Amino acid sequence: MSSSVSGLVPVHIGQPEPGSEREKALLLRRKQSRNVFDTPGPLRVPGNVPWEQQGLTPRWFGMESSDCAAAVEPGVFFQQGDAEFKRFLSGARKRGEVALIVAVLGHAADDRTRNPLASSDASVHLGDLYTNVGGRRLPAGAWPEIAPGLEGADRDLAIRLLTRPKTAPWWSLRLHGARVERGDGSGAKDHPAAGELQPILVDPLGAPVVAAWTPLSGDQRWYLIPDDTRWESMLGWLVQRALPQYVPAALRRARSPFFVDPDLQTAGEQSARTALEDLEAHYAEEKQRLEHALQEAKDKAEPVRYGLLYGSGSELVEAVAQVLAVAGIRAVDLDEELGGTKSADLLVSVEGAPARLVEVKGASGPAQEHLVGHLQRHLEIWPQLRPDEPVSEGVLIVNHQHKLHPSERSADVYSRPEFVASLASLPVTVISTVQLFNWWRAGDWTAIRTAVFGAGSAASGGPAAVPGHSGAVAEERTRSWWRRPGRRAGSGGT
Incomplete structure (x- = not known):
């Protein structure tokens, strides 16, 4: 049954289908890799995610992606999902839609010693050829706060991520360009980082730990989230908040039951929904404040x-x-x-x-x-x-x-x-x-x-x-x- 009939929204996943031969081969390559950013272990998106309950249908590595509404953990390198990702971007561009992308940074279980001189210990390569986001793992106990001025889907994402376990790690984020050596040995060319990194959650020093990256063209929107984040919560946010705000046409095409078209709502519905969203945001802020006050009181009392x-x-x-x-x-x-x-x-x-x-x-x-x-x-x-x-x-x-x-x-x-x-x-x-x-x-x-x-x-x-x-x-x-x-x-x- 097609997504337009079932009501499920197709999403491109830049990894092989769980349990497939492709997945086994990829895990073996990762295990044998010496790349500092390749960590042995399970892939980012687990196989037990309840996709249909979240109103989604996954399109894994090797499956059609041009009609997908969003991409999760896309592959951007040759023969590692880059073809599917390019088809996803081309499909969004042809429809005149923003290409919505969720990428994970860091590895929570990776406790290998890092080079203290390195500028980052985790990285995500973005859609731009010479731009990536690097991250340095924060000390245990560091806890972020919501960046000022957030509204809509970004604010909702910040609230959701603040419910992560206190022991879950965070990485401070920074945009990096690239230095390319000429093949003939005649020198090197520096390419500055492109686009803009918009903070969503910031650490105690004000550095972003969750952010959205957009290129100058504005036709892509990458959400960079830390490892050890619940996928159920992220995918629920994708369907209920991010797609309605940035790619509403995708939900209309799929006739998603999770989509509430504001153009078809009464004034009473809109008012009640706005009040409910404000209440949820206030609750999350108050909960964070009280948790912080409790921790301060405990630190003084202990x-x-x-x-x-x-x-x-x-x-x-x-x-x-x-x-x-x-x-x-x-x-x-x-x-x-x-x-x-x-x-x-x-x-x-x-x-x-x-x-x-x-x-x-x-x-x-x-x-x-x-x-x-x-x-x-x-x-x-x-x-x-x-x-x-x-x-x-x-x-x-x-x-x-x-x-x-x-x-x-x-x-x-x-x-x-x-x-x-x-x-x-x-x-x-x-x-x-x-x-x-x-x-x-x-x-x-x-x-x-x-x-x-x-x-x-x-x-x-x-x-x-x-x-x-x-x-x-x-x-x-x-x-x-x-x-x-x-x-x-x-x-x-x-």
């Missing part, structure tokens, strides 16, 4: 979370200091202030309450009772260190049983009844880091200040001096000391 629950030594002290600072408590690093390990870890203060010493300890098992004695000795020695700054009470913060999950640890740092009772007569408050973590996680800054300075202090009332987990003032307070080199390695216990 060092504190890990330090409080599983840390020891300076890592634990640094996490405690960050939590105290974000709760509006001024924390001074006494190792830095006094030079060496002469006193407790921190001197903390808030307006309206006496300053206190804070000792931070970690214990892989139950906390030892002598840790309280260490803090008491620091309190006794303090007048010799700072006679003009009286401190009479201290806080012991302990990350006990830190090899266990927090839910498996004992609720209190100390449980022996006689010892717990004796703490009431000592100028020492004991807090577990799990308690501190739960207050910090909930943003209960009053609970933190009350635990450190006591319920009767003025510090326990009123708003926190630094609201929120990531207040700039709090970050600056902690940054001023906790990132400095030279903190004692044994600080905070083991």
Whole structure:
């Protein structure tokens, strides 16, 4: 049944039909190739793509292509699909249509070492004889954003590609010309890159990672997408957005059920469709913004979370200091202030309450009772260190049983009844880091200040001096000391 009856739109695919002898021969050639851009493995377009569900019928290597509406991964070199691709271009030109082309750049599974002096590690040769797009693979974790000013099919493509897995790689794109050596050895001629590369998605530095290339004639439109992109999504975009915008006549010829002819729609249909498209675009942008905000919050929270629950030594002290600072408590690093390990870890203060010493300890098992004695000795020695700054009470913060999950640890740092009772007569408050973590996680800054300075202090009332987990003032307070080199390695216990 022809495409005009079935409603399926023919698309040229520049590779052999899956499972054919031609495919086997091509895969063997690629495996034996020494070309840096030839990567062994499956071909770009897999054989399990549901073409008919997407409203398409594939025309593989060796099949007629002059009546195709678009080309996917075309071959541009001699005896590698170039004849079929030329017939596709000629057919589009004869009908006065834009030749719509989708090409993939890079190889997600290719982890071979690249020459650091090379300008690119992936390439797509374009329709122009001397022009190609080169790509350099971006570092893991790089994430693009939508280029400004996009509308229609290009904006929809950007939104779709932002749904790729976070681990999927990206390549920054750049147009390249060619330098051709003369056969008679009389010299070389430089051919500058032709056409225009229009960004669709850009990396954090503004370089395109997805783009559309058009020659000066404007009769071709190449979409350059990264490897590891879902073909179902791309082909759905091709039928539902790209062809209606750039080659609507192809959908009319095939009587595609996916084509909605704007010339035949009522004003109400057009208005509703526009509103739906705006809603989908807004949702994608808002989703991207919230995902970015979530990642930023996670990046800020993770060092504190890990330090409080599983840390020891300076890592634990640094996490405690960050939590105290974000709760509006001024924390001074006494190792830095006094030079060496002469006193407790921190001197903390808030307006309206006496300053206190804070000792931070970690214990892989139950906390030892002598840790309280260490803090008491620091309190006794303090007048010799700072006679003009009286401190009479201290806080012991302990990350006990830190090899266990927090839910498996004992609720209190100390449980022996006689010892717990004796703490009431000592100028020492004991807090577990799990308690501190739960207050910090909930943003209960009053609970933190009350635990450190006591319920009767003025510090326990009123708003926190630094609201929120990531207040700039709090970050600056902690940054001023906790990132400095030279903190004692044994600080905070083991």
